[in-house]
Amino acid sequence: MAANTFSGNGSFPFWREPLDAQQIPHLSTSITIFPDLCKGCGYCVEFCPAQVLATSDRLNAKGYHPPEVVKPEACTGCQFCMRVCPEYAIIVEKKLEVPT
Amino acid sequence: MAANTFSGNGSFPFWREPLDAQQIPHLSTSITIFPDLCKGCGYCVEFCPAQVLATSDRLNAKGYHPPEVVKPEACTGCQFCMRVCPEYAIIVEKKLEVPT
Amino acid sequence: MSNAVLTGTHFMLGDHACAEGAIAAGCRFFAGYPITPATEIAERMARRLPQLGGVYIQMEDELASMAAILGASCGGMKTMTATSGPGLSLMLENIGLGIMLEIPCVVVNVQRGAPSTGLPTLVGQGDVMQARWGSHGDYEIIALAPSSVQEMFDFTVLAFNLAERYRTPVILLADEAVGHLTERVVIPPPEEIELWERPRPTVPPEEYLPYATDESLIPPMALAGEGYFVHMTGLTHDERGYPIINGEAHERLVRRLLEKIRKHAPEIIRYEEVLMDDAEVAVVSYGITARSALRAVREARRQGIRAGLLRLITVWPFPEDQIRELSRQVELFVVAEINQGQIRREVERAAAGQVPVAGVHKLGGTLITPDEILEALWVRKP
Amino acid sequence: MSNAVLTGTHFMLGDHACAEGAIAAGCRFFAGYPITPATEIAERMARRLPQLGGVYIQMEDELASMAAILGASCGGMKTMTATSGPGLSLMLENIGLGIMLEIPCVVVNVQRGAPSTGLPTLVGQGDVMQARWGSHGDYEIIALAPSSVQEMFDFTVLAFNLAERYRTPVILLADEAVGHLTERVVIPPPEEIELWERPRPTVPPEEYLPYATDESLIPPMALAGEGYFVHMTGLTHDERGYPIINGEAHERLVRRLLEKIRKHAPEIIRYEEVLMDDAEVAVVSYGITARSALRAVREARRQGIRAGLLRLITVWPFPEDQIRELSRQVELFVVAEINQGQIRREVERAAAGQVPVAGVHKLGGTLITPDEILEALWVRKP
Amino acid sequence: MGTQTVTPQAVQHPYTRYLRTDRLPHIWCPGCGIGIAMGAFLAAVDELGIPQEKVAVVSGIGCTGRVAGYVKFDSYHTTHGRPIPFATGLKIARPEMTVVVFSGDGDLVSIGGNHLIHAARRNIDLTVICVNNFNYGMTGGQMGPTTPHRARTTTTPYGNLEFPFNLPYLVAAAGAVYVARWTVLHVFHLRESIKEALQRRGFSFIEVVSPCPVGFGRPNKIGEGLEEMRFYREHALIQNGLHPKDAALSFRDRIVVGKFVDEARPSFLQVLEDHFRNASRDPSHREG
Amino acid sequence: MGTQTVTPQAVQHPYTRYLRTDRLPHIWCPGCGIGIAMGAFLAAVDELGIPQEKVAVVSGIGCTGRVAGYVKFDSYHTTHGRPIPFATGLKIARPEMTVVVFSGDGDLVSIGGNHLIHAARRNIDLTVICVNNFNYGMTGGQMGPTTPHRARTTTTPYGNLEFPFNLPYLVAAAGAVYVARWTVLHVFHLRESIKEALQRRGFSFIEVVSPCPVGFGRPNKIGEGLEEMRFYREHALIQNGLHPKDAALSFRDRIVVGKFVDEARPSFLQVLEDHFRNASRDPSHREG
Amino acid sequence: MEIQFAGFGGQGIILAGYLLGKAIAVYEGKSASMTQSYGPEARGGACSSGVVVSRNPEELVDYPRVTRPDILVVMSQEAFSTYLPRLKPEGTLLYDADLVNPESIPEGVTAYPVPATRLAETEIGKRIVANVVMLGALVVLTRVVSPEALREAVRTTVKPDYVELNLKALEVGMAYAQNLLQPQEV
Amino acid sequence: MEIQFAGFGGQGIILAGYLLGKAIAVYEGKSASMTQSYGPEARGGACSSGVVVSRNPEELVDYPRVTRPDILVVMSQEAFSTYLPRLKPEGTLLYDADLVNPESIPEGVTAYPVPATRLAETEIGKRIVANVVMLGALVVLTRVVSPEALREAVRTTVKPDYVELNLKALEVGMAYAQNLLQPQEV
Numbered sequence A, B: 001m002a003a004n005t006f007s008g009n010g011s012f013p014f015w016r017e018p019l020d021a022q023q024i025p026h027l028s029t030s031i032t033i034f035p036d037l038c039k040g041c042g043y044c045v046e047f048c049p050a051q052v053l054a055t056s057d058r059l060n061a062k063g064y065h066p067p068e069v070v071k072p073e074a075c076t077g078c079q080f081c082m083r084v085c086p087e088y089a090i091i092v093e094k095k096l097e098v099p100t
Numbered sequence C, D: 001m002s003n004a005v006l007t008g009t010h011f012m013l014g015d016h017a018c019a020e021g022a023i024a025a026g027c028r029f030f031a032g033y034p035i036t037p038a039t040e041i042a043e044r045m046a047r048r049l050p051q052l053g054g055v056y057i058q059m060e061d062e063l064a065s066m067a068a069i070l071g072a073s074c075g076g077m078k079t080m081t082a083t084s085g086p087g088l089s090l091m092l093e094n095i096g097l098g099i100m101l102e103i104p105c106v107v108v109n110v111q112r113g114a115p116s117t118g119l120p121t122l123v124g125q126g127d128v129m130q131a132r133w134g135s136h137g138d139y140e141i142i143a144l145a146p147s148s149v150q151e152m153f154d155f156t157v158l159a160f161n162l163a164e165r166y167r168t169p170v171i172l173l174a175d176e177a178v179g180h181l182t183e184r185v186v187i188p189p190p191e192e193i194e195l196w197e198r199p200r201p202t203v204p205p206e207e208y209l210p211y212a213t214d215e216s217l218i219p220p221m222a223l224a225g226e227g228y229f230v231h232m233t234g235l236t237h238d239e240r241g242y243p244i245i246n247g248e249a250h251e252r253l254v255r256r257l258l259e260k261i262r263k264h265a266p267e268i269i270r271y272e273e274v275l276m277d278d279a280e281v282a283v284v285s286y287g288i289t290a291r292s293a294l295r296a297v298r299e300a301r302r303q304g305i306r307a308g309l310l311r312l313i314t315v316w317p318f319p320e321d322q323i324r325e326l327s328r329q330v331e332l333f334v335v336a337e338i339n340q341g342q343i344r345r346e347v348e349r350a351a352a353g354q355v356p357v358a359g360v361h362k363l364g365g366t367l368i369t370p371d372e373i374l375e376a377l378w379v380r381k382p
Numbered sequence E, F: 001m002g003t004q005t006v007t008p009q010a011v012q013h014p015y016t017r018y019l020r021t022d023r024l025p026h027i028w029c030p031g032c033g034i035g036i037a038m039g040a041f042l043a044a045v046d047e048l049g050i051p052q053e054k055v056a057v058v059s060g061i062g063c064t065g066r067v068a069g070y071v072k073f074d075s076y077h078t079t080h081g082r083p084i085p086f087a088t089g090l091k092i093a094r095p096e097m098t099v100v101v102f103s104g105d106g107d108l109v110s111i112g113g114n115h116l117i118h119a120a121r122r123n124i125d126l127t128v129i130c131v132n133n134f135n136y137g138m139t140g141g142q143m144g145p146t147t148p149h150r151a152r153t154t155t156t157p158y159g160n161l162e163f164p165f166n167l168p169y170l171v172a173a174a175g176a177v178y179v180a181r182w183t184v185l186h187v188f189h190l191r192e193s194i195k196e197a198l199q200r201r202g203f204s205f206i207e208v209v210s211p212c213p214v215g216f217g218r219p220n221k222i223g224e225g226l227e228e229m230r231f232y233r234e235h236a237l238i239q240n241g242l243h244p245k246d247a248a249l250s251f252r253d254r255i256v257v258g259k260f261v262d263e264a265r266p267s268f269l270q271v272l273e274d275h276f277r278n279a280s281r282d283p284s285h286r287e288g
Numbered sequence G, H: 001m002e003i004q005f006a007g008f009g010g011q012g013i014i015l016a017g018y019l020l021g022k023a024i025a026v027y028e029g030k031s032a033s034m035t036q037s038y039g040p041e042a043r044g045g046a047c048s049s050g051v052v053v054s055r056n057p058e059e060l061v062d063y064p065r066v067t068r069p070d071i072l073v074v075m076s077q078e079a080f081s082t083y084l085p086r087l088k089p090e091g092t093l094l095y096d097a098d099l100v101n102p103e104s105i106p107e108g109v110t111a112y113p114v115p116a117t118r119l120a121e122t123e124i125g126k127r128i129v130a131n132v133v134m135l136g137a138l139v140v141l142t143r144v145v146s147p148e149a150l151r152e153a154v155r156t157t158v159k160p161d162y163v164e165l166n167l168k169a170l171e172v173g174m175a176y177a178q179n180l181l182q183p184q185e186v
């Protein structure tokens, strides 16, 4: 799975570098988290069927603890986290595996 | 049955002498018709279960043909005519027979 | 579509002439709710519109009717509703929305005796100030008062034209007497009926700012389905149409909405002057009452009084300047109207104490007669 | 019932003070629908009324709220609703019914920036003319404009008193700034709060004519359930309350309804004059803006301008006579209000060209500052 | 056999004492059923022995709305669509009174539809008698929310595009505890049903199907009221206890009548009584 | 294992193209479910491939009403309670567009309740998405027609006296041809349900049960959105095809979700099309 | 010139006014206004219509309500009592001879009894066209409009199926009126 | 005298203003007005409250909105940036030392860092009373009101169960401020 880096000039003005950039092994799904969009509701963490995510210690600019990917290999690519996030702060893409 | 005479000073200002006053033998029910209240809808005549009533030839002040009692002896005192008259132009009273 | 414009000479009910005017102006959507004495407009539309591919929809109430004509206008149709006082009272919130969103549409009020249920079948002219001030907050409105069946036709066409040109709801402020009057109406051929259309954007969607304007103060209007992705909100908004909640933005927006009408007032305002040239007494009137006023003025002339008539066509915007002008000419204003003196207040304000202002008023149910006005003319100065 | 009147000194939100004023005046029925910035009135009533055996009912909308307070008032309760502009626009039809049926009740409008949804959380004073003219047809209304939290309490009590005495809906025309202000409020002991009650019939049912009046023009009101078998209708009606559809009856009824208020105007009208004795410039203002005006006037005096303040307490009936009187004294009127100049029109009309009238206006969202008014005072004559 | 002369008092119509006789005759057309429905209501009040001064009638605007002007109770002829909220206030102010809303289908279900469903929801203690004549009679026969699909009225000259409500279903779904429908031909059933409804706590609703020869009969070639009433005789089917969803009326077809809902649920005023007990324990009036 | 860097475009959120991104972040509270519901709707539009310029969204006033301000369609933020009639006009003017009403329970069912039932009755071709958070969020958490009996809100400090509507039942009884309820936790079901609804002709209605931690969670001691969502997980029961009368929600009890109604009945616009055929044959414009 | 029709709802009083007004305004090119009034009853209440013709054909009728009719046509006793006092002293009265008993007619008024309802029943077999029979009589007795204009108004107003019937009713009324006038002329 | 509080929704900014205003207006008998403002967000948006004290205790505050505060209390960085420019040149600034980084403070302004949120967490164990800790500091640092008046305002305002907690928070704030002042005084 691929962790994506996205810094700046896109459409969401608040999107910053994903919290977990550089940290996650890439599988056939990629999870991108935009931590500064997060309002800390905890839905993604709680309802990920595979416990892929956990609440991070880091505080974002708004004072919330965004999620981080802790069990990337378990991700099924179900996109539940993406669909349940009220802030559209998570993107999960299913991809063909790209060998590095 | 008794036919009632009623001329004037009651509450309905338009009530006049009943059409059939003096004409009807008295039984244990009395039917009083106030012809000038009638708007000729025909409900009383049509729906009397005992065909006691018929549309009269007479025209009332409003130009309608009020009902008249034609088969008084058949009246069961069911009061349907009284209840179905939209103009409250018929009164049916059940009484103990009053010998003359 | 052949019989959209019923060109020819008719003997027609005022309410029907209004419906035909709407159709001739291109109205193809009518949402309404029956109410005396405006019902005949709806009934006529219900019969006529389906013949022309238009839609008559009877809504559950006046709130819905008003909302529906706004929605359909955003879809690009010319739209109308018709009601009387009680219904107009229910439409006010959404008339305000129409003003804020700048949605062209026509609202007909065939006035009856009021307040409340009042005199449903009889005449009144008591909703004049309501037309101007009935919705909460500050705005300007255009309202036209027809005096004849011909004008029920003509002014309905005009109402659509003004609504489109200035992107605003326009009120046709008729009255029961005109609505229920039957007279000759001459409907011209379609090509002789001038129609104005709302300004439309000429730029592509990326460049379009829904509420940006040039010096006309009238923003071009993109319709639903054209790819402009417009956003409209009744909240105070910026040029993009987005909500912005502060006093400066409000000042900018509402000031423009006011100025949009005020700036164009000279071209919007219409009135008719009869025998005014040398008049010493000016009768000010409108709607059905203007006809009594006309007879009174003619009769006064016969009796040697130099009277003239200023008949309002646009009740709103009110021709303040003209009154001010006349204040230098006449010695008396007499305002005749079937209400407690609503336009009289405007005349008083504009006359600013230069000239006394008298009123001939009834509160509803009966017309003001020419004699009643004539009498007031004899009392030159109060 | 012990804590009905919260006698003592409080630091209280304006909206809450309004609720407490209503309770102190004996209001035990509140029907409402939430809307910023009036919601806190409803919330306070929802908590307080059940403690006192009263009823708070949240209706499905403002139409229903207004109808419900009329119905409950016919049952003999003192009743109130509270809303802001959009809600008031929806209540207008039934305010007209209340006027026609002569039902005492209080309608609070905590004004916000308008038109339409406008600025829900920010101040406005743009519903002044609506209060007077919003419902269809001719009527007169009483509307009070509080300038402080204390007045939110006091004027609510007064509103109930006026409603009861004159058998009419009374509007408390507050604004967001006062409604959302928190200040000291002194609530007197119950025995010091003067309460007026609606006139009641003294004759037995057989002799009672529901709409017959003496020279007061205020008919005594029989309540539901008392055996008077009252009939009330929004149609034009006679003294028995029965519908009668003609111009004469209408003239008689509506004229009385108008005169009922006009005749008593001298005792209804209230205003406050500050430093007016020798004033050459009169600032006319009301509601929250009157506080800025007060500071401006004081500052002007310091700067050597002989300014004074006429603060309206009853916005309606408007103190025309007082303005006319002042026109003989002052050299300039300056009207300060957060709208396009609604009361300024009234001042203009009453001043009748004797004295120029200037205005300091904002359209909503921000208060008018003392400096802005002060500036206008420096320009003595326009 | 013979003739007996009785005193005028003896032949007073039983409704007379409940009528404002100085306003009669009423304005309803020949064959209009509103008078029958009003009579059934008066009979119900009479037979229940409710003191006359403890009854209030609230109407909106329409031909049926004129009922308030004829009955000798405290009676209120309000604005179009608003009798229910007006009555809600009145009932709360006068809980000891029997408050009845008597109005037309347009008034109660078109412009007043929101109040109808919310009153049912909150189970406010009112009885609503709704005369359904399938059109707006007062304004001259326009379509309304009860006009059958395809029926003709002055605003549906080509037949009604829309579908009518099944009123018992709507009102039951909103929460009414007593729901019935009768035609005016079922005048005895109607009276008994009104008696039941008046005795229930909570929101009761009775739809009264009624001829309007002028607004509905004529344009739909039904003829006079008599033909309409004959139609009721032939097509009405009493089905007490039927689930209201199956009680839809269709144009010129079977007319299902009967009592469809009769349930117990705490009424608004019942809950309110409890509520006072709770609330009066709360002394809070902190301003924080 | 390894890290792949992709271009920003590649990680665009699928909703981005349907959002007015210059207005984000939205104003909804942490844990508010409206954003989830809005996302499900965007996903449905996306997956159905409806051209973006052929979709219009109409909202009323409320937290949910703000949806119109975020979606990049032609979008109208109207007055409180009136999005349905506004949308009715719009749809008739633009029958080729997919017109969706997206608003709150207070907006659609309290002040707007009449339009809701009448739109269902006339089966106008609209999809209504109603976010039910059991209170008026925008004005700070007052009771509304969906607030459970006894629940606390700022205007029911002693518990709600009234009873809530069973929305699917009400709307079905009024005539809707497609009726479903989901919680925002059922985000996939919701998306699929919206897709179905958008494809139906006629009036479709989807109730979306959603946490409002501020207006409803806090006063009712439910806690944050997360607790509310956990509650949905534990108490929601999918019962497709259940008769809506059995779908009532009660306070802190089982939450029945599912598709309850999916029927065919000619829609308003379908009938209108027929109608034109009839009407255009009528040349009458006599004034007599 | 003011013409007043009055009777009960259902007698075609409004249509009579309309046809006359249309004949004058459209087919004779004069300026005419027609008004109508009825009570709160949907059926059977008092009903009237009035036509006012402008002195100057170019000018709109200034005050469109009938105040003092020159011609009064009454088809009910109630209408007779209500409207007779308003008739101009030298005015013309037409009344339905079977429905109205004209107790006393002021001097100066020319009164014509026209049994329009009976004629409609007997000559046409349709009570409903009594109004048009009355119009036929009116046109002959008062010459307020030409018969041809009235015929044209009928043709363009009533539903195609009923045109013949109504034209016949016009003729019946005209013929009756002709007879009425005959003795005077001879 | 104008005092402005500003921060985020949820920090008790409004309550702080209320308590201060009440202490001044009710328990010290001066005339004071309190206003509040917040954004469209129900939670987490910018939030402020202001108290204006009348020069003349007998007279109503004439203009009740804070225009140029004499005292500014900020509990978020955003609030700091927004409101600092409005502070009077000689004004007093209190800021939550952990939430606000006061990049540059204009000369003339007396600034006090008060770690109210941390103190509330560590000393009381309830983050929620940070506002009252701040008030405690304020009363000592500015003497705008007497401690006793403030205590009385707390007692009559917060729910009975929370009175103790809040009084303690007041003391914590006061004690901290006393320490802050100590060095200067010694």
Ligand SMILES: Cc1ncc(C[n+]2csc(CCOP(=O)(O)OP(=O)(O)O)c2C)c(N)n1
Pocket: C033, C034, C035, C036, C062, C086, C087, C090, C117, E061, E062, E063, E064, E065, E079, E080, E103, E104, E105, E106, E107, E108, E131, E133, E135, E136, E137, E138, E139, E144
């Ligand atoms: C606000 C408002 N809108 C419209 C009307 C006009 N109006 C009066 S009665 C009525 C319809 C009455 O229909 P219904 O309630 O079915 O009564 P019916 O006459 O059929 O008995 C209408 C639309 C009104 N009086 N007020």
Ligand SMILES: Cc1ncc(C[n+]2csc(CCOP(=O)(O)OP(=O)(O)O)c2C)c(N)n1
Pocket: D033, D034, D035, D036, D062, D086, D087, D090, D117, F061, F062, F063, F064, F065, F080, F103, F104, F105, F106, F107, F108, F131, F133, F135, F136, F137, F138, F139, F144
């Ligand atoms: C006519 C009118 N009345 C009241 C309001 C105030 N108001 C705005 S939103 C709202 C309630 C919103 O509740 P809901 O529709 O459930 O939306 P939510 O905020 O819960 O999503 C109210 C009462 C208004 N804007 N207009």
Ligand code: SF4
Pocket: A031, A047, A048, A049, A050, A051, A052, A053, A074, A075, A076, A077, A078, A079, A080, A081, A082, A092
């Ligand atoms: S896509 Fe599914 S499995 Fe993967 S992190 Fe998201 S919720 Fe968990």
Ligand code: SF4
Pocket: A037, A038, A039, A040, A041, A042, A043, A044, A045, A066, A067, A084, A085, A086, A087, A088, A089, A090
């Ligand atoms: S669902 Fe979204 S907002 Fe909620 S915790 Fe996860 S990333 Fe943050």
Ligand code: SF4
Pocket: B031, B047, B048, B049, B050, B051, B052, B053, B074, B075, B076, B077, B078, B079, B080, B081, B082, B092
């Ligand atoms: S009482 Fe019954 S049986 Fe007797 S006449 Fe009347 S309907 Fe017929």
Ligand code: SF4
Pocket: B037, B038, B039, B040, B041, B042, B043, B044, B045, B066, B067, B084, B085, B086, B087, B088, B089, B090
């Ligand atoms: S029911 Fe009454 S109105 Fe009808 S015909 Fe019989 S008496 Fe006359």
Ligand code: SF4
Pocket: E027, E028, E029, E031, E032, E033, E034, E063, E064, E133, E137, E138, E211, E212, E213, E214, E215, G042, G043
């Ligand atoms: S119009 Fe219909 S409802 Fe009205 S009175 Fe006539 S028959 Fe009855």
Ligand code: SF4
Pocket: F027, F028, F029, F031, F032, F033, F034, F063, F064, F133, F137, F138, F211, F212, F213, F214, F215, H042, H043
């Ligand atoms: S108040 Fe409730 S509905 Fe509104 S944004 Fe906050 S959580 Fe959502």
Ligand SMILES: [Mg+2]
Pocket: E062, E104, E105, E106, E131, E132, E133, E134, E135, E136, E137
């Ligand atoms: Mg009806």
Ligand SMILES: [Mg+2]
Pocket: F062, F104, F105, F106, F131, F132, F133, F134, F135, F136, F137
């Ligand atoms: Mg909600």
